[in-house]
Amino acid sequence: MNALLHQQWTCYRLQLKVLSTSAFEGFLAVLFPLMFATSALLVYRVQDDPDAMQYAGLGAAIMGMWTCQGVVASSLLTRERWAGTLELVVAAPVAIARVIVPVTLAMSTIGLYSVVATIVWMRWVFDLRLHIESWPLFLVSVLATALTVALVGFFLAVTAVRFRYSWALGAALEYPGWILCGFLVPVTLLPVWIQPLSWVIPTTWGMAAIRSAADGGSPWGDLALCAATGAAYAVLAAWLGGRLVDSARRHATLALT
């Protein structure tokens, strides 16, 4: 158990250092959603409705979490392949999940930077003070969302590995995630046939929990759904990861370049 925790902590810490010092994955991962949040808030501000601003402000604060996973998680294994280290990762005497999850957790931590940066930015630029009824429940909801976003990242990393241009796929997932998870637009406003897609993304439930905590309601039901869907992604990704690694070994396609 100690060895597992040590390996997870070491991997997480190293990846966080790498991501934090990267202009693209650190600085831009915070700035990009921040600018989109700014643009969305400028739209909401036209009507000067405090309730709408509270709604948009909460969503704007969280949307960066999604961005931090997209490109990086999708291209995670592809970049290992480019760097010639994918063979080492696969040959390591640990399951591939134990290598990927700390990396996606590090990306979620960058997402938490993004939450803080956006809250500070909204206060500074828009003079928007988010009204949070229960800070402890709000923080629990944010952390749970960050954790499940990391599990979605794990799933993305495993499923996109066979796609040569996985970074482009990850970038293309950014806007659909922002739309589907109810960050800036209520899910109920989306076309009815799209709404089931929202329900299978844990971040949708995480966002709902965050809004409940902020409004003084109980976030536990939404958090339970967030955890359940996140766990489903983790199980599926672990199973797929094992299958893909076995397949790549059998067919000698690991160095697919």
Place this chain on the structure above:
Amino acid sequence: MTSLRIFFVGGLMSYRAMFGWLTPGVLIPSLLISPICQILLFAFIGRSAGVGDDEFYVIGNALNYAAIPCLFAMSATIEGERQASTLSIVLTTPARRLPLFLGRALPVVVNGWCVAMVGVLAGVLLLDVHIPGAAWPAILLVVVATSVSCTGLGLAMGAVCLRVREAATFGNVIFCVLLVFSGVNVAQDDLPGWMAAVGDWLPLTHGIQAARQLADGAALGSVADLVLTELAIGAVYAVLGLVLLRFLEQQSRRLDTLTRV
């Protein structure tokens, strides 16, 4: 004659080289799916906020996305050559720089125009936006002008990439600046004064305004001043880019930083 050959043949080769990496696997998610999703995102935000109509967001965001190929392809002219270790070969040729770089800009303008028009068409079809049939030819022209001006900014950005290594980050930052300041999702009148003032000096701003007026039924003549302003702003950035290219190329030669990656 040589300059013309460099302009057209060099531009064509650059275009073909670009498609060496711009395969469907990159093109479809980056330049087709993403702009459509950005349009849908802001159209839904507009509906949720009760601000503007779908047409407003379709035009603003489709034209905003013209900036992606215009900015990134022009910076790839420098950064990509540097990564491929071919920049020093390009810059040691005795070819005149004006046709060399402007020739590379031509296919970029075409790309930007295509991306923006795909966005407009998709937005019109998906969101059931009505743009009068008579307005389309003028809108096509305005989108060309907007792509030209964005390419001017891309040329300036490409020049800076002689010094800045993080071209992808830099390009995204500029794209975000255009998104916020150019009236893409908020009319210039509704932006804070200082933001509107910055937007007046950026590409896109006047092109978007012209396209919106055309879609609302205005005649091309009535938006001519906006189109000319858009082109003038693009020209200023293009000239700035060429001057910067000359200056930074000389600096790079002197400091031996041309091939530093």
